[in-house]
Amino acid sequence: MPRLGRVIVALTTFGYLALAISSMAGRHVATSDIALGIPILILLFLLQNLHSLPNRGGARPRYWIWTLSAQGLLTYIPFLIFKESWVGMPGFFSGSLLLWLxxxxxxxxxxxxxxxxxxxxxELGADSFTSFYYGCGAAIIGLSIFGLTRLVDLLVEVQRARAELARLAVAQERDRVARDLHDLLGYSLSAITLKGELVYRLVNSQPERACEEISTMLAISRQALSDVRMVASRYRDMSLAAEIAATRAVLVSADIATVVTVDCGPLEDRVNTVLSTVLREGVSNLLRHSKAQHCVIEVVLDKGVVRLRLENDGLNSSPPVATRRDGRGLDNLCTRLGELGGTLNAAAAEDGWFRLVALVPLAGAAA
Incomplete structure (x- = not known):
């Protein structure tokens, strides 16, 4: 479209050039004068296209004052030779002034x-009506040139904006896929690894329990496969209650004493999904980075704010999770909570416990 717009501007100015030459011929201007006027008209045509075709969005080039001055001189000086036959030319100069000043x-x-x-x-002897007619004609030509050129400029700007929006959309979708894969699969893969290690230890001494753990591991792997498929379309809704139940089972399998407190009532889908993601990431970090023996999971509603608290005593045997910044898990959680007006705080306490607290205001989530 911008290219087509430029062609239209060029054709319009060329049409006025042709009309000017026809006007000179129709007014019976001497052949020698026409031979002088045509090169001037062609030069004016080139100057006008130089002023009209480039995009006005950027900084003005250094030459603009000289080309605009040249167009002004070539617009008015020929009146001394061609008299009233030159009446159409000031309209072009009017358009250039609107474009550049x-x-x-x-x-x-x-x-x-x-x-x-x-x-x-x-001064050339025309009556007031004719003089007014030509003055209005120059204004109309100038506005036409200005309008067509600005329309082309807007088309160029729209095309650039669309390209930028497309680039941003691709970048946002790439970040979404990376964030969803990390948040969904980090916990599942950690749980599968934990279950696999447990089965390896139990396969000889407790084959029946090993079979039960294998069944659980298969269920987790199927869920992970389903999560991967859902990422391709959208981030799936998650149930906090179901996530807490699954988390408790995994922690018990890892011989981690777990205390769960839930007192928040039913939550809307977005809050459920985000808090489930926070729980997954926190437990995934617990399984990968610590050797905790005790864990506390608490979800309560207090004055319109849902608080998820996840604590473990893994600091006594390993560095705190908050110091491990090689991943993007906590950053992802901050992004998700920020979309709901929530906050995340992950820090080590003096008593040797690591605490992760997520707060989500229900009013912000509804908005």
Missing amino acids: PGAAGWISAGSVSVTLFLIEK
Whole structure:
């Protein structure tokens, strides 16, 4: 479309050039004068296209004052030779002034072109009506050139904006997929690894329990496969209650004493999903980075704010999870909670416990 717009501007100015030559021929201008006028008209045509075709969005080139001055001289000096046959040319100069002079200066200068053409026509012997007619014609030509050029500029800007929006959409979708894969699969893969290690230890001594753990591991792997498929379309809704139950089972399998407290009532889907993701990431970090023996999971509703608290005593045997910044799990959680107006705090306590607290205001989530 921008290319088509530029072609239309060029054809429009070429049409005015052809009309100017026809006007000179129709007014029976001498052949020698026409031979002089055609090169001037062609030069004006080139200058006008130079002023019209480039995009006005950027900084003005250094040459603009010289080309604009040259167009002004070639617009008015030929009146000394061609008299009233040159009446159509000031309209182009009016359009260039509107394009290149900023704000009020452009409009005042363009208006002065119509006034000067009116005075020139009066000086050449035309009546007031004819002089006014040519002055209005110059204004209309100038506005037409200005409007067409600005339309092309807007098309160029829209095309650039669409390309930028497409780039941003691709980047956002890439971040979403990476975030969802990390948040969904980190916990599942950690649980599968834990279950596999447990089965390896039990397969000889307790084969029946090993079979039960294998069944649980298969269920987790199927869920992980389903999560991967869902990432391709959207981030699936998750149930906090179901996630807490699954988490408790995994922690018990890892011989981690777990205390669970849930007192928040039913939550809307977005809050459920985000808090489930926080729980997954926290437990995934617990399984991968610590050797905790005790864990506390608490979800309560207090004054319109849902608080999820996850604590473990793994600091006594390993560095705190908050110091491990090689991943993007906590950053992902901050992003998800921030979309609901929530906050995340993950820090080590003096008593040797690591605490992760997520707060989500229900009013912000509804908004």
